[in-house]
Amino acid sequence: MFDRGMAIVLGKPGVDGLDEVVGALREWQYEGAPMQLHPGDVGFFWQSGAATTAAAVRTWSRDGRIQAVGLLDGPNLLRLTTTPEAQRDEELARQLVADVTEPERGVLPEGKVAVEAPTGALVHDLLSEDGWKIDEPWTPLSRDLTEPVQDPGVRIEVIGPELAHEFAAIHRSAFNGKFTDERWRSMAAGLPYTDARSLVAYDDQDNAVAVVTAWSAGPGKPGLIEPMGVHADHRGHGYGRAITVAAAAALQELGSSSATVITPNSQVGAVPTYKSAGFQPLPERRDRYRDA
Numbered sequence: 001m002f003d004r005g006m007a008i009v010l011g012k013p014g015v016d017g018l019d020e021v022v023g024a025l026r027e028w029q030y031e032g033a034p035m036q037l038h039p040g041d042v043g044f045f046w047q048s049g050a051a052t053t054a055a056a057v058r059t060w061s062r063d064g065r066i067q068a069v070g071l072l073d074g075p076n077l078l079r080l081t082t083t084p085e086a087q088r089d090e091e092l093a094r095q096l097v098a099d100v101t102e103p104e105r106g107v108l109p110e111g112k113v114a115v116e117a118p119t120g121a122l123v124h125d126l127l128s129e130d131g132w133k134i135d136e137p138w139t140p141l142s143r144d145l146t147e148p149v150q151d152p153g154v155r156i157e158v159i160g161p162e163l164a165h166e167f168a169a170i171h172r173s174a175f176n177g178k179f180t181d182e183r184w185r186s187m188a189a190g191l192p193y194t195d196a197r198s199l200v201a202y203d204d205q206d207n208a209v210a211v212v213t214a215w216s217a218g219p220g221k222p223g224l225i226e227p228m229g230v231h232a233d234h235r236g237h238g239y240g241r242a243i244t245v246a247a248a249a250a251l252q253e254l255g256s257s258s259a260t261v262i263t264p265n266s267q268v269g270a271v272p273t274y275k276s277a278g279f280q281p282l283p284e285r286r287d288r289y290r291d292a
């Protein structure tokens with residue numbers, strides 16, 4: 001009666017299961033971990049609403065316990081992480097690779113798709129053996145929060161529903177996107193936002209110039225900045241640095257051990273801005289992708 005281990009079960013959590021998913025992601029964060037899917041990533045995705053978030057999440061469980069979580073951050077990109085103990089677990093990694101490779105399993109579709117996983121996870125090795133290539137480089141950065149964080153030097157306010165329009169307008173300008181007040185409200189109604197703050201920085205004419213959202217994963221764990229942006233009309237005056245410093249201070253208040261962020265190297269100005277706010281770059285991370 002040598003049972004070679006419990007089967008690993010691929011699942012969709014549904015709205016009611018998101019609590020457990022976010023709880024697992026919080027638990028898996030630890031100081032010094034390779035940059036990985038964070039409760040704040042799910043929290044930012046929550047701008048589309050709880051039902052859409054649930055539909056974008058996949059779980060892999062063994063014996064009723066979640067071992068891996070994936071977030072479909074767009075239909076062709078799965079952002080994946082596992083319990084820290086399972087990063088080199090062969091049975092889990094083989095199952096993950098089979099599930100992301102075969103479209104009929106309902107994780108990723110046919111055609112060009114990408115998988116993000118923590119650097120060093122066995123999934124990388126197995127996808128590479130299967131011919132998946134490495135994608136463009138991203139730079140993770142981290143700022144230790146043991147020492148007090150300096151004053152940002154500009155007026156900072158915490159965003160509540162009455163300032164959602166400032167967040168939305170600056171986000172649209174910074175990312176050429178379609179962010180709305182409604183999206184901010186949806187994000188702020190999400191479970192992970194209980195431990196998050198959105199901040200806005202003002203210039204000395206009282207113009208809202210920069211925004212950030214900072215996500216704690218609980219005391220003693222790394223927090224995440226996602227997103228951070230400065231209005232296109234107000235760049236080059238130190239507001240990117242100021243709002244990033246303010247985010248670090250907010251995470252310190254929430255008990256985070258460090259502030260972390262990850263940005264594509266192609267995002268002009270992002271890495272210099274984080275460095276100027278006291279963040280240290282860590283080794284680059286790359287997604288794996290399969291061509292059509």
Ligand SMILES: CC(C)(COP(=O)(O)OP(=O)(O)OC[C@H]1O[C@@H](n2cnc3c(N)ncnc32)[C@H](O)[C@@H]1OP(=O)(O)O)[C@@H](O)C(=O)NCCC(=O)NCCS
Nearest residue numbers: 174228229230235236237238239240241269270272273276
């Ligand atoms: C990146 C961004 C936040 C910079 O904001 P900003 O207010 O212009 O930046 P700051 O004036 O605070 O500059 C901070 C530092 O970064 C440097 N920097 C900023 N933009 C730069 C650029 N495009 N190229 C090179 N260096 C740049 C500054 O010289 C400054 O360095 P210093 O402190 O050594 O003097 C802004 O361009 C932006 O919102 N971009 C779009 C969204 C984005 O990329 N967000 C972050 C990544 S997700």
